[in-house]
Amino acid sequence: MKNIYFILKNIFKMLALISIILIAIFKIYLPIKTNNGEVITVPNLIGMNINDLNSFLEDRNLRYEILEDSSYSSDKLPYTVLYQNPSEGNKVKKNRKIYLTLNSVIPPKIKIPNIINGSVKNAQLILKSYDLKLGNIKYIPDLAMNAVLKMYVNGDSVSINDIVDKGTIIDLDVGDGLGNQTFFSPDLIGLSFEEAEFTIIGSGLRLGNVNYQDSAYIYIKSTDIIENLNNKVRILPGNVFKQFPESNIKVKIGRKIDLWVVRDTINGIY
Numbered sequence: 001m002k003n004i005y006f007i008l009k010n011i012f013k014m015l016a017l018i019s020i021i022l023i024a025i026f027k028i029y030l031p032i033k034t035n036n037g038e039v040i041t042v043p044n045l046i047g048m049n050i051n052d053l054n055s056f057l058e059d060r061n062l063r064y065e066i067l068e069d070s071s072y073s074s075d076k077l078p079y080t081v082l083y084q085n086p087s088e089g090n091k092v093k094k095n096r097k098i099y100l101t102l103n104s105v106i107p108p109k110i111k112i113p114n115i116i117n118g119s120v121k122n123a124q125l126i127l128k129s130y131d132l133k134l135g136n137i138k139y140i141p142d143l144a145m146n147a148v149l150k151m152y153v154n155g156d157s158v159s160i161n162d163i164v165d166k167g168t169i170i171d172l173d174v175g176d177g178l179g180n181q182t183f184f185s186p187d188l189i190g191l192s193f194e195e196a197e198f199t200i201i202g203s204g205l206r207l208g209n210v211n212y213q214d215s216a217y218i219y220i221k222s223t224d225i226i227e228n229l230n231n232k233v234r235i236l237p238g239n240v241f242k243q244f245p246e247s248n249i250k251v252k253i254g255r256k257i258d259l260w261v262v263r264d265t266i267n268g269i270y
Helices: 002-034 050-058 120-129 193-202
Strands: 038-039 063-068 080-083 091-095 099-101 109-111 131-141 149-154 157-158 161-166 169-175 181-182 205-213 217-221 230-234 242-243 251-252 257-263
Touching: 050 063, 050 099, 063 205, 120 131, 193 205, 193 242, 193 257
Parallel strands: 063 099, 131 169, 205 257
Antiparallel strands: 038 091, 080 099, 109 161, 149 157, 149 169, 181 251, 217 230, 242 257
């Protein structure tokens, strides 16, 4: 019985010793050896100049290495950081190396994308995706409203697939939707509102503001040469008594015509 007790006692002693050794290894030796718990949060290096990296990272017990593969962004200055690995916010050990990609000094060449006949908004999105910049927009007479007609770089006309630097500013000629065609505005006085609207649209014009008034009169010059009087004529409800621009004024296609109409409550014109 004493032998069994002696054996068990020794076994417990050995297990206790092994436990102490394991605790010492995992809780004391390994943390010291691997600097466990001494982690550093990776700072944001994007946009930082290469000349500022040494002191900045040394103060934080970190190192860096610049990758040979460079990239380019027109929004960043040359020799500034574009990408980093590990990224900002990652936890790393002391003296960890951060791999960096710098912005190239010389912008790469790129072909001008096709934005002709597309909208200005679409052109802006496409140019941005190619790292090109939208410059001045000049509206010129053309029936294609808001459509890109021509492209320019530094005042010179350019075409699709011409080679330019990334970051180049592209100026645009854009259609105003009116065109160059001009004609005399129609006479709408005395017409019903529906007739006037039909005439406006049929003439390639657009209906502008519509103003209402309870009653109105116009004066029509007499054809009697002797009396030479102006006849006062009452405009019926629902009819036009004034327009702008007036009749027989030169206008362009797409011009808005404002109307003044006598209120007609019976037929719902008010």
